[in-house]
Amino acid sequence: MPKPTFKNLPEDKRDKIEQAAIAEFTAYSFDQASINRIVDTAEIPKGSFYQYFNDKKDLYKHLLDLIVMKKMDYMSPVMANPMSVDFFILLREIYLSGLRFAVDNPDLQQIGRRLLADRNHPVFVEFMQENLNKSDEIFHVLISKGIERGELRADLDIKFTAHIISSLNTAVADYYQQNIKVEIDEEYMLTVDKFIDFLRNGIGRATDEQEDRKL
Amino acid sequence: MPKPTFKNLPEDKRDKIEQAAIAEFTAYSFDQASINRIVDTAEIPKGSFYQYFNDKKDLYKHLLDLIVMKKMDYMSPVMANPMSVDFFILLREIYLSGLRFAVDNPDLQQIGRRLLADRNHPVFVEFMQENLNKSDEIFHVLISKGIERGELRADLDIKFTAHIISSLNTAVADYYQQNIKVEIDEEYMLTVDKFIDFLRNGIGRATDEQEDRKL
DNA sequence: AGGTCATATGACTGTTAGGTCACATGATTA
């Protein structure tokens, strides 16, 4: 946690420091990121930095907190009452918020991606212990509910499916960012719908009876 | 490329250096990996190292070449005549070889994972330019063929599907390594089959007619 | 023996890093 000194700072100075840190951790991994560069960019003396944060990790975790909070802002309208709606509709909303977040905040998305990337890194391990994997957990619950309601196949391996769905989140966002430039709402709607369809129906050719269902 | 001096080395010395490098790049990212530690582990003087390699990147790329070659060994029996067999059977084989490679060579798998992780890293970009993304490409071809033959849905977005399938490779291997410890052949057979089923049928509950098909 | 050439070697260079610390500043009290 940042020291009280940081919290007491005038807002614009605090923002400048956070912005400099975001820029640095967007451009470099945790290890490669440099406090020297950050204090340069933020135009504060090095000594001051250590008045605000205990060390590099302290700053990094503060950023992660900011990211989690911002991502929650995107998610919360969706998750307000998750049980009131069909599994695939809810899933669609979850993915849509994820994509929207990624498009609106490519830098924060990139920092998150970097964290998720190296699962052996001590900082990743620490973060996961503190925030225990929410994503897998939520999907676990949703899938169970979905099966109970008959929206999903009853023979699914819940744990396995939860893991696949939750790790596909990144893949879809990556695909979108790499292949679709124009930032039109309908564009990512389309990407998400492709994905939901993929999840629901698989890619195997259906029998004629199945084809009927899609009409 | 390593210098000729390296190629001329007695095999055991070369092995020792390669092993030391593998250990280092397994434990640390490219940036974090240290030549000093590598020469320590390999018990060669630092000067000697630079008789063998131009720089850190040179060594790293040499390792990547080793990894690619070894992975090809696992794949080649499968890819001998990819067109002679059903899409899902072939896919099953591809994933099985991938998983087998990951289980047999957790260290090499880890180095690969680290590379794939940070797609902005100059070394990743360079590697992809030189080895242009084979994985997506192969799946692109296979999916097209699969559609032509009527094994896959005709309305698939080929590019999108290729990306999803190719990035799920990592997810499945991760899941297996995290959740299944025992190294029995049948265990990873099971993981792969779950995944193939997931791809083929999706997770949506089928109509009664569809359920019949599965019997 | 003398000469040549690939290779071996480790002290050294220049740079950067994260983090510390003695001291400076300036606002708020008494």
Place this chain on the structure above:
DNA sequence: TAATCATGTGACCTAACAGTCATATGACCT
């Protein structure tokens, strides 16, 4: 005015790094 105290500051510390280079070694040739 004097004392206190949170905060500001940058020179400085130790450690580590990638990469260099002058010199040493020793196998092979003539």
